Amino acid sequence: xxxxxxxxxxxxxxxxxxxxxxxxxLGEVENLLREATAGYxxxxxxxxxxxxxxxxxxxxxxxxxxxxxxxxxxxAVSAAAAIELVHMATLVHDDVLDAAPLRRGLPTVAATSGRxxxxxxxxxxxxxxxxxxxxxxxxxxxxxxxxxxVALAQGELAQRQDAFDLGVSEERYxxxxxxxxxxxxxxxxxxxxxxxxxxxxGAGIGLAFQLLDDVLDISGPPERTGKARGTDxxxxxxxxxxxxxxxxxxxxxxxxxxxLDAATAEQLCDRIAATxxxxxxRARALEMAADAKRALDRASFDTEQRQLLGLVxxxxxxxxx
Amino acid sequence: xxxxxxxxxxxxxxxxxxxxxxxxxLGEVENLLREATAGYxxxxxxxxxxxxxxxxxxxxxxxxxxxxxxxxxxxAVSAAAAIELVHMATLVHDDVLDAAPLRRGLPTVAATSGRxxxxxxxxxxxxxxxxxxxxxxxxxxxxxxxxxxVALAQGELAQRQDAFDLGVSEERYxxxxxxxxxxxxxxxxxxxxxxxxxxxxGAGIGLAFQLLDDVLDISGPPERTGKARGTDxxxxxxxxxxxxxxxxxxxxxxxxxxxLDAATAEQLCDRIAATxxxxxxRARALEMAADAKRALDRASFDTEQRQLLGLVxxxxxxxxx
Numbered sequence: 001x002x003x004x005x006x007x008x009x010x011x012x013x014x015x016x017x018x019x020x021x022x023x024x025x026l027g028e029v030e031n032l033l034r035e036a037t038a039g040y041x042x043x044x045x046x047x048x049x050x051x052x053x054x055x056x057x058x059x060x061x062x063x064x065x066x067x068x069x070x071x072x073x074x075x076a077v078s079a080a081a082a083i084e085l086v087h088m089a090t091l092v093h094d095d096v097l098d099a100a101p102l103r104r105g106l107p108t109v110a111a112t113s114g115r116x117x118x119x120x121x122x123x124x125x126x127x128x129x130x131x132x133x134x135x136x137x138x139x140x141x142x143x144x145x146x147x148x149x150v151a152l153a154q155g156e157l158a159q160r161q162d163a164f165d166l167g168v169s170e171e172r173y174x175x176x177x178x179x180x181x182x183x184x185x186x187x188x189x190x191x192x193x194x195x196x197x198x199x200x201x202g203a204g205i206g207l208a209f210q211l212l213d214d215v216l217d218i219s220g221p222p223e224r225t226g227k228a229r230g231t232d233x234x235x236x237x238x239x240x241x242x243x244x245x246x247x248x249x250x251x252x253x254x255x256x257x258x259x260l261d262a263a264t265a266e267q268l269c270d271r272i273a274a275t276x277x278x279x280x281x282r283a284r285a286l287e288m289a290a291d292a293k294r295a296l297d298r299a300s301f302d303t304e305q306r307q308l309l310g311l312v313x314x315x316x317x318x319x320x321x
Numbered sequence: 322x323x324x325x326x327x328x329x330x331x332x333x334x335x336x337x338x339x340x341x342x343x344x345x346x347l348g349e350v351e352n353l354l355r356e357a358t359a360g361y362x363x364x365x366x367x368x369x370x371x372x373x374x375x376x377x378x379x380x381x382x383x384x385x386x387x388x389x390x391x392x393x394x395x396x397a398v399s400a401a402a403a404i405e406l407v408h409m410a411t412l413v414h415d416d417v418l419d420a421a422p423l424r425r426g427l428p429t430v431a432a433t434s435g436r437x438x439x440x441x442x443x444x445x446x447x448x449x450x451x452x453x454x455x456x457x458x459x460x461x462x463x464x465x466x467x468x469x470x471v472a473l474a475q476g477e478l479a480q481r482q483d484a485f486d487l488g489v490s491e492e493r494y495x496x497x498x499x500x501x502x503x504x505x506x507x508x509x510x511x512x513x514x515x516x517x518x519x520x521x522x523g524a525g526i527g528l529a530f531q532l533l534d535d536v537l538d539i540s541g542p543p544e545r546t547g548k549a550r551g552t553d554x555x556x557x558x559x560x561x562x563x564x565x566x567x568x569x570x571x572x573x574x575x576x577x578x579x580x581l582d583a584a585t586a587e588q589l590c591d592r593i594a595a596t597x598x599x600x601x602x603r604a605r606a607l608e609m610a611a612d613a614k615r616a617l618d619r620a621s622f623d624t625e626q627r628q629l630l631g632l633v634x635x636x637x638x639x640x641x642x
Contacts, residue, residue, distance in 0.1 A: 093440050119414050119440060120477040126444070127470035130451050134464035142463050143455035149448035156441040 011057055014066075014311045019304065021070045022062075025077055029061045032081035036128040059209075059312070060087055060188040063202065066308050067192025069301070078136035079145075079191040085129035086149055087184065092122035094156070141191055148187035155180025164236035166253045170243050174207070181213075182206030197298035201309070204292030209316040211285040214239035215278050216320065218269045224320035230265030233257060240284075245277035282317070289313045332378055335387075335632045340625065342391045343383075346398055350382045353402035357449040380530075380633070381408055381509040384523065387629050388513025390622070399457035400466075400512040406450035407470055408505065413443035415477070462512055469508035476501025485557035487574045491564050495528070502534075503527030518619035522630070525613030530637040532606040535560035536599050539590045551586030554578060561605075566598035603638070610634045 015023055061080035068076035095118060126149070133142050158176045162168045185206030189198035218241045220229040232239055236257050246252040255268060272278070293313045296306055336344055382401035389397035416439055447470070454463050479497045483489045506527030510519035539562045541550040553560055557578050567573040576589060593599070614634045617627055 090444075093444060116481050117478060119443075120474050120481065122440075122444075123411075123414060123447070124471060124474035124478070126447060127467055127474055130463060131467035131471055134460060134467050137460055139455060139458055139460050139463075142451060142460075146448055146452035146455050150445060150452055153441050153445035153448055156444070157438065160437050160441060 011059065011062065011315065013315060014062065014308050017311055018308055019070070021072070022065060022308070025065045025072050025080070026058065026061065028077045029058070029065075029080045029084065032077065032132065033084060036081065036085055036132060037125070058084060059316070060084055060184060063185065063188035063309075063312065064192040066305060066312065067189045067195075067198060069193070069305050072192070075136045075138050075141070076192060078132050079138065079141050080188075082129040082132045082136075082141070082145060083148075083184065083188050083191060085125045085132065086145060086152070089122040089125035089129070090152055090156075092118050092125065140194070144187050144190055148183045151179045151183035155183075159237060162238060164238075164257050166238060166242075166246070166255070166257070168238040168243065170240065173238065173240055173243060177207055177210040178203065181210040185209065193299075195299050197295060200295035201292045201299070201313075204288050204295060205313050205316050208285040208288035208292065208313075211240060211281055211288070212317050212319065214241055215281050215285070217241075218272050219278055220269075228262060228265075229269045230260070230262070233265045233268055234260055234262070240281050241272050241277045244280055245272040245275040248275045248277075285317045289317045332380065332383065332636070334636060335383060335629050338632055339629055340391070342393070343386060343629070346386045346393050346401070347379065347382065349398045350379070350386075350401045350405070353398065353453065354405060357402065357406060357453060358446070379405060380637070381405055381505060384506065384509035384630075384633065385513040387626060387633065388510045388516075388519060390514070390626050393513070396457045396459050396462070397513060399453050400459065400462050401509075403450040403453045403457075403462070403466060404469075404505065404509050404512060406446045406453070407466060407473070410443040410446035410450070411473055411477075413439050413446065461515070465508050465511050469504045472500045472504035476504075480558060483559060485559075485578050487559060487563075487567070487576070487578070489559040489564065491561065494559065494561055494564060498528055498531040499524065502531040506530065514620075516620050518616060521616035522613045522620070522634075525609050525616060526634050526637050529606040529609040529613065529634075532561060532602055532609070533638050533640065535562055536602050536606070538562075539593050540599050541590075549583060549586075550590045551581070551583070554586045554589055555581055555583070561602050562593050562598045565601055566593040566596040569596045569598075606638045610638045 015026075060083045064076060064080040064083060065072050129145065130142065133145060155176050155178075158172075158179060162172065162176065182203040183206070186199050186202035189202035192198075214232065216225050217227075217232045217239065218229065222228055233242070234257075242252065249271065252268075252271065260268065290313075293310050296309055296313075301309070336347075381404045385397060385401040385404060386393050450466065451463065454466060476497050476499075479493075479500060483493065483497065503524040504527070507520050507523035510523035513519075535553065537546050538548075538553045538560065539550060543549055554563070555578075563573065570592065573589075573592065581589065611634075614631050617630055617634075622630070
């Protein structure tokens with residue numbers, strides 16, 4: 001596999017440490033993703049190519065393959081591509097909802113092609129995911145991915161419902177992150193290998209991933225994250241850094257998020273950072289990643305698999321995008 | 322099953338003619354649909370209940386069950402519910418699309434405030450469809466429904482791409498209807514029974530259904546169809562009545578659809594009707610339904626099934642909504 005020059009550091013670390021099977025299988029996943037989004041005419045081709053590019057990290061396919069191990073078969077490769085298609089579909093639909101202009105520094109489908117096409121493009125990616133799994137003939141995988149997709153949509157609904165509500169509790173925030181992020185990471189691991197011990201590992205790194213995402217939204221820097229600081233605040237999304245900051249600076253709860261613009265959102269980011277909340281949330285993310293690594297000991301992996309999965313756990317909390 | 326009082330005539334005709342197994346199985350489908358949309362909190366509950374109600378005809382589940390026959394098992398009932406969930410998801414997403422800023426100049430308040438939630442609600446219904454099929458353990462069904470969903474999204478994209486383009490050919494229109502409507506009817510039949518002869522039947526009545534839909538958009542009357550005349554024209558959707566009318570009144574191709582309002586859209590409807598295009602399109606729909614019924618002869622159905630499926634074919638071209 002020719003490694004794209006834009007591969008971000010955590011993924012690079014895993015690829016550097018792995019033996020040849022992992023890049024080979026990831027190359028097959030890329031081929032499936034290209035096939036799954038090709039042949040639908042020029043417009044969709046362009047939209048899908050843009051989404052493929054913006055997808056970037058391929059963390060979820062990597063988890064499927066790492067859990068499946070060096071003997072990962074065609075079904076595992078299909079499952080790895082299918083979960084990435086669901087992830088892509090979610091990104092495309094999220095951008096419709098957020099009317100986001102940029103993702104990873106690139107324009108979103110919603111921005112370039114319009115909201116209307118983005119809804120249909122997301123539906124298409126979603127359908128292709130299940131078509132791919134059906135072709136691979138793995139009934140268990142269909143159930144796992146469908147259930148995780150239900151959770152994703154529930155998380156999205158919860159996020160909309162809680163938007164702009166500064167009274168959202170930490171518990172409610174964590175429950176939303178479990179639905180919206182952790183369940184798909186958990187699903188990736190279980191798609192690779194049927195082992196209950198992987199639930200805690202997958203859910204743990206997924207939750208850590210989301211916490212770090214929410215820190216990066218406040219801390220930036222934009223030239224590393226590819227988006228402006230305070231994007232979540234502008235969308236009315238209440239995240240842990242804000243909840244944590246309000247503990248030492250309760251007046252933060254009085255801010256009118258509806259009235260924010262790009263400049264005042266940045267000021268609010270500075271104010272949140274000044275409370276030390278970012279360090280505290282980052283510390284919790286690191287702790288979750290460490291717990292997840294300990295959960296790995298309960299699964300019977302060989303040395304290379306355990307080491308590589310450990311690198312993924314480290315990677316989700318040491319990144320900028 | 323208690324039959325809802327709002328069941329439209331074609332469905333009533335089939336229920337009246339069938340023996341007890343059909344209403345019993347349809348009752349089970351309703352239970353599955355309620356289960357699939359329950360337990361996601363109050364907001365979704367309300368949205369889903371509204372969508373369940375608006376779904377109305379349950380034509381696709383009925384096709385699954387009629388093709389499966391009196392021995393329809395739990396897997397057939399699950400498939401019937403799953404295809405209706407996909408149909409509902411499409412309706413919800415269509416509403417998001419049609420509330421796009423391009424439309425009519427005045428999006429309704431309900432449409433605007435509901436848009437973000439509608440994307441996630443559609444995704445949830447869609448995911449539940451596949452979760453239901455996975456639970457029923459029918460790999461073939463997952464593949465059929467996933468492929469039909471891909472076609473649906475492609476049809477939706479084609480419709481957006483061709484919007485406001487008065488040069489759209491009849492061939493392109495028919496290709497779009499095959500993707501957007503006929504494929505799901507075909508899928509319903511094949512979910513009920515693995516018989517290639519059902520492809521022509523399902524696709525034929527699906528296409529006839531869409532043609533009649535497009536006639537009703539022009540002919541109304543609104544008190545029967547439940548929507549204003551010319552809704553498609555206002556959305557920029559080019560349908561067969563318009564293409565057919567332009568053959569005898571070529572100046573129709575010069576109309577600026579972007580400039581239409583409710584009143585001028587009605588005038589354009591009258592102008593299309595004056596060419597006799599509606600009768601010609603209705604005649605083609607009737608012909609397609611008749612062809613579809615002939616295709617039934619190639620499938621080995623018992624007398625009751627053949628009769629009931631024939632009633633469905635008649636029903637799709639004799640209806641107001």
